[in-house]
Amino acid sequence: MAIVKTDYAIGDILEFKKSHPCGGTRWKILRAGVDCKIECETCKRIVIMSRLEISKRVKKVISSSQQS
Numbered sequence: 001m002a003i004v005k006t007d008y009a010i011g012d013i014l015e016f017k018k019s020h021p022c023g024g025t026r027w028k029i030l031r032a033g034v035d036c037k038i039e040c041e042t043c044k045r046i047v048i049m050s051r052l053e054i055s056k057r058v059k060k061v062i063s064s065s066q067q068s
C-alpha cells in the first residue's frame, strides 16, 4: 500500500499528475485544513479542494519550507 502524504503546509508546492488547462502542474498551498485552498503557479487561479482530492492528484510535493 502506498503511503500518501496528506498533511500539507502553507507554502508547499504540489506537482499534480494532470496539468491544469493553462498547462501548469504546480500548485501552491494557500490554506491548509480539511479543505485546502490552492493556487495554480502558472495562471494564479485559486481552487478549493479537499485534502483527499489533492492527495489523489499529487505526483510530488515540493516543500518550500524545507529549502536549504
Ligand SMILES: [Zn+2]
Pocket (backbone or CB within 6 Å): 020, 021, 022, 023, 024, 040, 041, 042, 043, 044, 045
Ligand atoms: Zn493554471
